[in-house]
Amino acid sequence: AQTVTQSQPEMSVQEAETVTLSCTYDTSESDYYLFWYKQPPSRQMILVIRQEAYKQQNATENRFSVNFQKAAKSFSLKISDSQLGDAAMYFCAYRNNAGNMLTFGGGTRLMVKP
Amino acid sequence: KAGVTQTPRYLIKTRGQQVTLSCSPISGHRSVSWYQQTPGQGLQFLFEYFSETQRNKGNFPGRFSGRQFSNSRSEMNVSTLELGDSALYLCASSLVGRGTEAFFGQGTRLTVV
Numbered sequence: 001a002q003t004v005t006q007s008q009p010e011m012s013v014q015e016a017e018t019v020t021l022s023c024t025y026d027t028s029e030s031d032y033y034l035f036w037y038k039q040p041p042s043r044q045m046i047l048v049i050r051q052e053a054y055k056q057q058n059a060t061e062n063r064f065s066v067n068f069q070k071a072a073k074s075f076s077l078k079i080s081d082s083q084l085g086d087a088a089m090y091f092c093a094y095r096n097n098a099g100n101m102l103t104f105g106g107g108t109r110l111m112v113k114p
Numbered sequence: 115k116a117g118v119t120q121t122p123r124y125l126i127k128t129r130g131q132q133v134t135l136s137c138s139p140i141s142g143h144r145s146v147s148w149y150q151q152t153p154g155q156g157l158q159f160l161f162e163y164f165s166e167t168q169r170n171k172g173n174f175p176g177r178f179s180g181r182q183f184s185n186s187r188s189e190m191n192v193s194t195l196e197l198g199d200s201a202l203y204l205c206a207s208s209l210v211g212r213g214t215e216a217f218f219g220q221g222t223r224l225t226v227v
Contacts, residue, residue, distance in 0.1 A: 050213060
């Protein structure tokens with residue numbers, strides 16, 4: 001079974017600065033997908049960024065980028081120029097090709113200080 | 115395009131009762147998945163339905179069941195409610211294909227008293 005671990009329960013960043021959230025996973029599969037989801041107080045999960053395991057290039061979406069290290073099974077999220085609206089729970093998630101089942105990490109609560 | 119709609123948003127039930135939660139996926143999405151979110155266990159996968167068939171199932175007791183209708187709308191049912199079933203239940207809909215994004219609803223907050 002796949003497992004996803006987020007070792008930082010809480011992180012704090014100053015507005016306009018950069019923060020990195022960590023995620024490691026364990027799988028024996030070679031073809032899979034990794035995601036970062038954001039869950040604000042409204043509770044609605046929003047996709048931040050996705051990475052396909054067979055692509056070596058790290059995904060980027062505006063201020064969000066990942067550092068995907070397949071051999072180390074590591075998938076960290078970097079948020080640049082942090083904004084107050086980035087404050088939320090962030091979940092790392094794993095998905096293989098056998099359907100749409102997501103395995104989530106425990107989450108990291110990100111606080112942004114003005 | 116309307117998003118994923120979950121009803122009701124909030125529910126309070128008594129131990130031993132049963133409950134049915136509803137999820138209407140985004141138009142054209144045929145895959146619907148359900149997740150339970152609790153402070154202690156985090157986000158856990160319940161089951162996935164595709165074309166009215168259960169495609170994947172998580173590690174939950176048989177009290178948790180679901181179904182999907184021909185219009186892709188899905189329901190999940192929990193029978194003989196326990197206090198530990200209190201949680202946020204999230205539904206997600208997806209297209210079918212490689213790396214497709216899961217779109218989540220706002221969830222149903224179930225409280226069992």
